[in-house]
Amino acid sequence: MIGEMKAGTNFERVLRAGHFAVTAELGPPDSSNPADVLHEIEVMGGAVDAYNATDASGAHCHMSSVAVSALTAQQGLDPILQISCRDKNRIAIQGDVLGAAALGVGNVLCLTGDDVTAGDQPQAKRVFDFDCMHLLRTLRIMRDKSMFLSGRPLTTAPKLFLGAASNPFAMPFDFRPIRLAKKIEAGADFIQTQYCFDIPRLKEYMKRVVDMGLHEKAFIMVGVGPMKGGRSAEFIRKNVPGVRIPDAVVDRLNAAPKGKKAEEGKKICVEMIQQAMEIEGISGAHIMAYKLEHQVPDIVKEAGLWPRPVVEPVEVAEQLPVASNGQG
Amino acid sequence: MSIGSWLRDHPRMLERAYGSTKSLFQKLDPVIKRIGYERVNRWIAGPEDWSKRLAFDCKMCGQCVLHSTGMTCSMSCPKNLRNGACGGVRENGHCEVKPEMRCVWVEAFERSEKMGEWGQEISHIQPPVNRQLEGTSAWVNMLTGVDKEVPKGWVGINTIPVLEKSGGQS
Ligand code: SF4
Numbered sequence: 001m002i003g004e005m006k007a008g009t010n011f012e013r014v015l016r017a018g019h020f021a022v023t024a025e026l027g028p029p030d031s032s033n034p035a036d037v038l039h040e041i042e043v044m045g046g047a048v049d050a051y052n053a054t055d056a057s058g059a060h061c062h063m064s065s066v067a068v069s070a071l072t073a074q075q076g077l078d079p080i081l082q083i084s085c086r087d088k089n090r091i092a093i094q095g096d097v098l099g100a101a102a103l104g105v106g107n108v109l110c111l112t113g114d115d116v117t118a119g120d121q122p123q124a125k126r127v128f129d130f131d132c133m134h135l136l137r138t139l140r141i142m143r144d145k146s147m148f149l150s151g152r153p154l155t156t157a158p159k160l161f162l163g164a165a166s167n168p169f170a171m172p173f174d175f176r177p178i179r180l181a182k183k184i185e186a187g188a189d190f191i192q193t194q195y196c197f198d199i200p201r202l203k204e205y206m207k208r209v210v211d212m213g214l215h216e217k218a219f220i221m222v223g224v225g226p227m228k229g230g231r232s233a234e235f236i237r238k239n240v241p242g243v244r245i246p247d248a249v250v251d252r253l254n255a256a257p258k259g260k261k262a263e264e265g266k267k268i269c270v271e272m273i274q275q276a277m278e279i280e281g282i283s284g285a286h287i288m289a290y291k292l293e294h295q296v297p298d299i300v301k302e303a304g305l306w307p308r309p310v311v312e313p314v315e316v317a318e319q320l321p322v323a324s325n326g327q328g
Numbered sequence: 329m330s331i332g333s334w335l336r337d338h339p340r341m342l343e344r345a346y347g348s349t350k351s352l353f354q355k356l357d358p359v360i361k362r363i364g365y366e367r368v369n370r371w372i373a374g375p376e377d378w379s380k381r382l383a384f385d386c387k388m389c390g391q392c393v394l395h396s397t398g399m400t401c402s403m404s405c406p407k408n409l410r411n412g413a414c415g416g417v418r419e420n421g422h423c424e425v426k427p428e429m430r431c432v433w434v435e436a437f438e439r440s441e442k443m444g445e446w447g448q449e450i451s452h453i454q455p456p457v458n459r460q461l462e463g464t465s466a467w468v469n470m471l472t473g474v475d476k477e478v479p480k481g482w483v484g485i486n487t488i489p490v491l492e493k494s495g496g497q498s
Binding site for chain 1: 457
């Protein structure tokens with residue numbers, strides 16, 4: 001086993017057993033109907049190890065990530081709860097995490113979050129009380145020290161496998177590995193990158209990451225996703241913060257015959273996974289198939305990552321409150 | 329080019345100015361203490377706000393980390409990030425939120441590389457902001473030490489003694 005088991009979730013077990021992990025993003029519904037979430041899950045056909053429940057990504061409101069995660073856990077599947085610093089202060093976040101853990105959530109992805117101006121309610125107040133570094137470390141304190149950030153003890157600490165995002169494709173490039181090191185020091189056990197369409201840039205980034213030994217301290221997963229066609233790729237690179245899609249990819253999508261564009265998009269996604277698998281330090285792929293969730297099983301199969309491994313559960317010890325609080 | 333942006337492009341000079349102001353305040357500490365930190369805060373917050381706003385576009389968070397952020401005020405990042413650039417930086421190095429502005433952290437990183445003494449500190453993890461200090465003098469807060477105070481749980485994550493794990497039962 002690689003490293004010490006923190007939460008013992010399916011996702012964590014797959015990674016620590018040394019398998020190439022696969023996760024995918026669940027599209028949260030604009031509805032209050034749990035059946036909509038179950039449908040999304042069903043569409044993925046069990047092709048992934050864990051399901052990311054996004055937290056109002058792109059500053060667009062949907063069903064809450066805590067609820068989507070809990071519904072996923074109820075199905076006996078493994079959710080990754082995404083938390084963004086944009087909408088909640090430190091008080092709300094810590095409470096949400098305890099609640100989510102009580103409902104069976106063990107993986108948490110800590111994000112800064114897209115700005116409110118990226119969404120359809122730009123009039124909203126941006127919170128950003130924490131940045132993602134504070135969020136990571138606070139959750140690590142809750143897990144490892146069994147207390148809130150304030151020092152007040154928890155009677156039962158949440159067992160968490162903590163993650164963070166990274167964008168190797170955004171400036172300042174030389175700072176990105178340093179920032180990754182900070183995130184790992186703050187508490188990240190796994191990393192999911194922004195959409196990768198640029199393998200040479202990823203290689204450059206990973207070279208620095210490997211030189212710094214960071215791939216041994218956290219599991220780094222490449223973010224990928226299929227595009228519907230040239231037009232939607234262009235829309236995404238223009239409107240979704242931090243996504244870089246090289247012209248060559250857009251041209252390739254445009255050149256595909258009508259009716260075959262989505263197929264081409266899927267092919268590119270599979271190629272990205274396969275090329276990323278060859279890079280030292282990459283431990284998994286995270287598929288963001290926005291509105292193309294039905295493609296996920298095919299992508300996983302075509303990338304040669306089917307069937308998913310089964311790793312037996314192990315016991316994870318209870319964390320007791322810290323001695324300095326006179327507890328325990 | 330404004331005075332502020334000219335100054336910010338000379339991080340080494342700013343770093344020296346910061347260093348000497350810091351030691352001036354430290355030397356004056358006994359005097360300031362006698363007058364009372366509260367009262368000095370009232371006198372100084374205004375001029376400090378004015379001068380730092382001019383030089384750094386300061387937001388008066390009251391806990392200055394300029395020397396750890398390439399002499400660039402991280403509070404002018406619309407997301408108030410204290411630990412580095414978000415993933416939304418545009419292809420031209422401009423801000424996700426304010427397309428007309430260069431990303432504060434792109435500038436911070438460039439400038440930190442030009443700094444002598446504190447440039448390395450950009451790789452340190454900065455603790456959460458104490459929002460209670462907003463609008464107060466960072467210099468006075470430095471002297472009283474309140475700017476270094478962190479939430480109790482944050483202290484020494486690796487040094488707080490943990491009881492023996494009882495292991496096994498869950
Ligand atoms: S792009 Fe830079 S300045 Fe703008 S929100 Fe992100 S980190 Fe802050």
